[in-house]
Amino acid sequence: MSTEVKNEKLYCGSGVEKFDGNLIEISVCLSKIPQEHRFEYEGKWYTKLKVNKKKETDEYGKTHSVEVNTWKPEPQDDLGF
Numbered sequence: 001m002s003t004e005v006k007n008e009k010l011y012c013g014s015g016v017e018k019f020d021g022n023l024i025e026i027s028v029c030l031s032k033i034p035q036e037h038r039f040e041y042e043g044k045w046y047t048k049l050k051v052n053k054k055k056e057t058d059e060y061g062k063t064h065s066v067e068v069n070t071w072k073p074e075p076q077d078d079l080g081f
Contacts, residue, residue: 010034013066014058015051024051026066037068 012033015026028049038047048069057063 010037010068010070011065012049012068014060014062015064015066016061017053017063024064026051026064028066033068037070 010032012030013026013028015024017024033047038045040046050067050069052065052067054063054065
């Protein structure tokens with residue numbers, strides 16, 4: 001039996017494809033990114049994001065969605081398994 005838990009997607013923005021797909025311009029709502037998905041590295045703060053192409057352009061002309069990358073590695077026991 002699988003113990004995998006399906007994480008709910010955390011959408012935090014959207015984007016528009018420009019210049020024949022050579023550029024994706026996105027807007028991100030930083031308030032929608034929970035603290036547990038932010039991390040510090042060498043004194044700077046980061047968040048991993050995924051930019052996904054939408055199946056269809058929405059009513060606002062947005063062609064892409066932005067979601068927080070919520071993946072976390074499986075905890076390992078003391079033996080590294």
